[in-house]
Amino acid sequence: MSGAVPPDLARELAYSFEFLGAEWSRSNLAEAFAEIVEPGRAEELARRVTDLMPSEPLDPVGTLQRLLAELPKLATIVVSLPPAADELADELPRTQPARTRFGAVDIPDLAALCALLNVTPAELEWFADHGNWLRRAAQPLSHYRYRQLPKTSGVRLVEAPKVRLREIQRRILHRVLSEIPAHPACHGFEKGRSATTFAAPHAGAEVVVRVDLRDFFTSIGVARVRAVFAACGYSPTVAQVLADLCTTATPVAELRTLDFNQRNLLRARHLPQGAPTSPRLANLIAHGLDRRLAGYATQHGLVYTRYADDLAISGKSDLDPGRTIWLATKIAKSEGFSIRPGKTRIRRPHQRQILAGLVINTHPAVPRDRYDALRALLHNCLRTGPATQNRDGHNDFRAHVYGLISWVGETSPARRDRLLAMADQVDWSK
Numbered sequence: 001m002s003g004a005v006p007p008d009l010a011r012e013l014a015y016s017f018e019f020l021g022a023e024w025s026r027s028n029l030a031e032a033f034a035e036i037v038e039p040g041r042a043e044e045l046a047r048r049v050t051d052l053m054p055s056e057p058l059d060p061v062g063t064l065q066r067l068l069a070e071l072p073k074l075a076t077i078v079v080s081l082p083p084a085a086d087e088l089a090d091e092l093p094r095t096q097p098a099r100t101r102f103g104a105v106d107i108p109d110l111a112a113l114c115a116l117l118n119v120t121p122a123e124l125e126w127f128a129d130h131g132n133w134l135r136r137a138a139q140p141l142s143h144y145r146y147r148q149l150p151k152t153s154g155v156r157l158v159e160a161p162k163v164r165l166r167e168i169q170r171r172i173l174h175r176v177l178s179e180i181p182a183h184p185a186c187h188g189f190e191k192g193r194s195a196t197t198f199a200a201p202h203a204g205a206e207v208v209v210r211v212d213l214r215d216f217f218t219s220i221g222v223a224r225v226r227a228v229f230a231a232c233g234y235s236p237t238v239a240q241v242l243a244d245l246c247t248t249a250t251p252v253a254e255l256r257t258l259d260f261n262q263r264n265l266l267r268a269r270h271l272p273q274g275a276p277t278s279p280r281l282a283n284l285i286a287h288g289l290d291r292r293l294a295g296y297a298t299q300h301g302l303v304y305t306r307y308a309d310d311l312a313i314s315g316k317s318d319l320d321p322g323r324t325i326w327l328a329t330k331i332a333k334s335e336g337f338s339i340r341p342g343k344t345r346i347r348r349p350h351q352r353q354i355l356a357g358l359v360i361n362t363h364p365a366v367p368r369d370r371y372d373a374l375r376a377l378l379h380n381c382l383r384t385g386p387a388t389q390n391r392d393g394h395n396d397f398r399a400h401v402y403g404l405i406s407w408v409g410e411t412s413p414a415r416r417d418r419l420l421a422m423a424d425q426v427d428w429s430k
Contacts, residue, residue, distance in 0.1 A: 005045075005068040008223055012036050013045070014064035015227030018288045019180075024056030035101070036230050045071070059334045061288050100233040103179030107238050116175060117168050117245075127165055128244035132269070135249050144272060146254045153342075154259055159248060159272035168245060169277045176232060176242070182283045183290035188308035189279035195356035196410045198307035199364040205303070205314035208353045208360070209321050211328050212343035215265055216309035217278050219337060222247045222269035224285050244269070246277045279308070289335040296327060307356050321346045358411060366408045371415055374404050378422040385430035398428040 005013075017032035026046045033042030049067050057063040100106050107113050114124050127143060134142055143165045148155040161169060182190055187198035202208050213219075222243050229239035250266035258266065271278040290306055293313070297304035302315040302324075313324055329339045347353040349361065358364040378401070381389050390397040405423060409416025 005071055007065070007069055009036070010065045010068035011223055012227045012230050013068055014061045015224065015285075016231045017064060018061050019228065019231035019284070021181075021287070021291070024050075024053075024060060026050040032231075035233055036236075059292075062334045102181070102232055104177075104232040104234075105175045107176075107234055109235075110237065110241065113238055113241060117171055119168065124241065127168060128241050129248070130241070130244050132249045135251050135267075142251060144248060144274070146250075148257070154262070155257075156273065157250070157254065157258065157262070157266065158274045159250065160274035161272070161276075165245075166276060169275050172242060172246060173277050173280055176229070177277065177280045177284070180228075180232070180280075180284055183287050183294065185290045185294045185305050186283050186286070187305055188310075189283060194410060195307060195358060195407075196364050198305050198310075198312070199355040199358045199360050201303045201305055202312055202314040202353075202355060203360045203363050205353070205360075206317045206349055207319040207321065208312065208314040208345075208347045208355070209319070209324050209328075210343075210345040210347075210355060211311040211313075211325060211332075212340040213309035213311065213332065214338045214340040215262075216337070217271040217273045217282055218262075218265040220271045220282055220285055224336065225271065225281055228281060228284050246271070246275065246281060248272045248275075282308075286335070286337070289332060289337060292331050292335070293328060296331075310356060312355050363411075365411045366415070371408055371412075374401075374408065374419060375422070377401070378419060378426065381426045382422065386426060386428055387430055 013033050013036050016035045017029055020028060020032040022028040022031070029049055030039075030043045030046035033045050036042070037045070045068070048071055049064065052067055053063065105116065107116060110121065110124065114121055117124065119127065129143070142162075144159045144161055147158045147160070149158060150156075160166075187193040187195075225247055226239050226243035229242045230236065232239075234242065247269040249269050252267075255263045255266060271281055286306070290304075293304045293306075293311065296302070297313060297315075300315070302313055302319060304311070304313050306312070311328060313319075313328070325339075325344055332339055345354075353360050354367070355364075357366070357370075359367050377389055381401075386397055386401075394400040401423060405416060405419045408419060
């Protein structure tokens with residue numbers, strides 16, 4: 001409707017409330033909205049929303065976006081979207097200090113952002129690629145290196161940032177994103193959590209349902225990334241540049257061999273699979289998904305955890321897998337994700353229950369055949385030398401093997417000690 005809150009702003013306001021993680025109320029909505037717009041305007045928006053929806057809806061983010069987009073434009077509300085790339089320099093002197101949250105470092109303006117990232121204003125604009133100028137540039141100009149990895153169906157495109165951009169993204173990760181709390185059900189890429197902590201709560205369950213999210217990173221667009229930084233309290237300008245630094249639009253030349261669905265996702269700005277900031281941002285953006293599925297699980301006496309794109313829900317024999325999968329699909333869709341039906345699994349006690357590569361029928365453990373294969377590899381390294389066993393061409397085969405031993409050791413210290421004793425006898429220089 002004419003005069004409604006612009007969709008992009010409505011989305012940012014909705015995600016700001018989601019990241020606040022508070023109950024549905026006028027005061028909480030106003031607090032979240034004030035991270036994006038002026039406090040007086042935020043209060044008026046919150047009042048109008050709660051007048052229309054007094055109690056919390058089933059889908060807070062989606063409902064907020066729809067309500068805000070349908071509100072008549074209020075006389076006191078003047079929204080301000082992020083400026084275009086050629087306006088960033090003009091915006092710099094007028095930017096006001098932001099009220100940061102979640103322990104994020106204060107970045108009042110673009111000059112402060114340049115200082116934090118150790119770049120010049122020209123370099124900041126170059127690395128942010130605000131106008132997607134590099135989509136058609138030759139490879140030497142690109143900020144990423146591209147590699148296609150085969151998977152069960154099709155290929156996975158890994159987009160790894162080059163040295164300078166990778167360092168910029170690491171600074172953003174450690175100075176801005178590291179202290180924002182992920183949902184307790186999230187176990188992938190989080191400090192103190194692992195595949196073992198993801199799988200352990202489901203050990204011994206009578207029914208285990210595993211659901212896989214499709215295109216977990218690449219399905220997350222720049223608007224949702226910008227909402228994370230806006231929720232930290234940064235101004236629209238700073239939030240937009242930070243989002244641009246953490247996302248990319250894949251060059252046309254890299255899209256030609258991919259299927260239609262992949263091309264559609266990758267041609268727009270998205271989280272690159274290979275950037276150091278992508279796992280943390282994806283976990284934060286999936287907070288709403290985790291909160292709603294964890295709430296459903298708690299209400300019905302079930303257990304829910306997530307490891308990256310793997311969702312696991314378990315319970316007793318009365319768990320209804322069909323309804324659980326249907327609900328997970330509906331919630332995922334409303335949160336901007338989609339389910340990969342072909343990888344959904346339902347396992348009962350008489351079957352091998354596997355989560356994140358671990359067998360969990362009694363307790364999390366690496367499958368016996370994987371342990372035996374690693375022990376055989378070490379035995380052959382002792383007999384014929386490690387070079388003959390490095391069939392996949394790992395640059396640092398020793399580190400690769402010790403990484404596998406560490407993975408096995410997470411669930412079995414006894415196995416780890418036996419494998420380490422063998423590895424210590426190998427002459428890795430051969």
